[in-house]
Amino acid sequence: MNETHAASQLALAPLRIDELLERLSSSDPVPGGGSAAALAGAVGASLVSMVAALTVGRDAYADVEAEAREIGEAASGLRNQLVALADEDSIAYQAYMDARRLPRQTETERAARARAIEGAAALAADVPLRTARVAREVLELARRIAPMGNRNAVSDAGVAALLTSAAIRGAVLNVRINLPQLPEGAPLQRQVSEELPQLEADAAALEAAALADVSARLG
Amino acid sequence: MNETHAASQLALAPLRIDELLERLSSSDPVPGGGSAAALAGAVGASLVSMVAALTVGRDAYADVEAEAREIGEAASGLRNQLVALADEDSIAYQAYMDARRLPRQTETERAARARAIEGAAALAADVPLRTARVAREVLELARRIAPMGNRNAVSDAGVAALLTSAAIRGAVLNVRINLPQLPEGAPLQRQVSEELPQLEADAAALEAAALADVSARLG
Numbered sequence: 001m002n003e004t005h006a007a008s009q010l011a012l013a014p015l016r017i018d019e020l021l022e023r024l025s026s027s028d029p030v031p032g033g034g035s036a037a038a039l040a041g042a043v044g045a046s047l048v049s050m051v052a053a054l055t056v057g058r059d060a061y062a063d064v065e066a067e068a069r070e071i072g073e074a075a076s077g078l079r080n081q082l083v084a085l086a087d088e089d090s091i092a093y094q095a096y097m098d099a100r101r102l103p104r105q106t107e108t109e110r111a112a113r114a115r116a117i118e119g120a121a122a123l124a125a126d127v128p129l130r131t132a133r134v135a136r137e138v139l140e141l142a143r144r145i146a147p148m149g150n151r152n153a154v155s156d157a158g159v160a161a162l163l164t165s166a167a168i169r170g171a172v173l174n175v176r177i178n179l180p181q182l183p184e185g186a187p188l189q190r191q192v193s194e195e196l197p198q199l200e201a202d203a204a205a206l207e208a209a210a211l212a213d214v215s216a217r218l219g
Numbered sequence: 220m221n222e223t224h225a226a227s228q229l230a231l232a233p234l235r236i237d238e239l240l241e242r243l244s245s246s247d248p249v250p251g252g253g254s255a256a257a258l259a260g261a262v263g264a265s266l267v268s269m270v271a272a273l274t275v276g277r278d279a280y281a282d283v284e285a286e287a288r289e290i291g292e293a294a295s296g297l298r299n300q301l302v303a304l305a306d307e308d309s310i311a312y313q314a315y316m317d318a319r320r321l322p323r324q325t326e327t328e329r330a331a332r333a334r335a336i337e338g339a340a341a342l343a344a345d346v347p348l349r350t351a352r353v354a355r356e357v358l359e360l361a362r363r364i365a366p367m368g369n370r371n372a373v374s375d376a377g378v379a380a381l382l383t384s385a386a387i388r389g390a391v392l393n394v395r396i397n398l399p400q401l402p403e404g405a406p407l408q409r410q411v412s413e414e415l416p417q418l419e420a421d422a423a424a425l426e427a428a429a430l431a432d433v434s435a436r437l438g
Binding site for chain 2: 013015032036083177
């Protein structure tokens, strides 16, 4: 925890899966749950793309081909956003920890450190907020493809819904843990007081709708 | 979908994260939701280990140090099991697809193909069943560490609970999609008729308990 990471060292996409798991497991809090939530959303988006790819070009699904193609392309774009947000989360949290380690001997240093912590906390709360919003879009795509995509892959649509719902709710926890570090009455605090409960409610409702369709098609 | 993968090509742990996402996204159904569920459980296990590592050796948490250490070590072992199950799931589903491509010109070929499909489907159902059981153990660890681990990492305990709950329920979907391929009255069918609803109920109850502790400590 006592070394500063360069941003390039925090890029997660080039890591091997076993390396990612090792880094998550360590006592270094970066990468942590915020990045894990974003990556879970990216895995969900990938599964949506797979279900779409298994639907497009099949005679049995010709009537939903255009919508499946649109869903697959949208999921691909959202996946890239979530991979970038996983990195941003690690960078933001690292900056927050760096700010906390600033010197606090003099009054001037203490004031500068307090401002640095507030700024870093605002970013550390804003990144998972954006993660939750993007994951919500992916969950909406999973809900759309669950009732009409290739039936052989309906369990994959269900896993996509479960992972993106977990990503939303996990990202919300990461917003909430950073809020107390913001100054009283900060704009972000007021904004999220309505948005976070809405994101959690959407996660529950969209997940339930998707899983009801999956269960019906599993028979 | 028309090429056979060697088992070594299906190992997921050495893949880069961006490669995994690309493979999940493709129209090749391997790897798919079963492997994704197992990996989500492995990420959850890694986060449990991280929370434990941030708890052990801290004066403020001296009274829970022994339990935190035990939880961290247990999570590490379960993580390795889930990584292995992610690979097993890809191998089992590949074997199932290979069985379906066996020749069926003669009566003898058709009988051999039917037996091969039944055997492969039994494995393709058994692997996610074991995934769900192992992910359930990780969720139990997340529930234990949520109320007593390092408070700065309580959101990470929450993400661990969310991801392992999603892993259990996603794995259950992967058991269910394979059950219709088993012969009527197969032992596995009888066994899971009680176990799957229990696993889903445990996932919901343990996740809710963990998140209640997380929310209380987030303030």
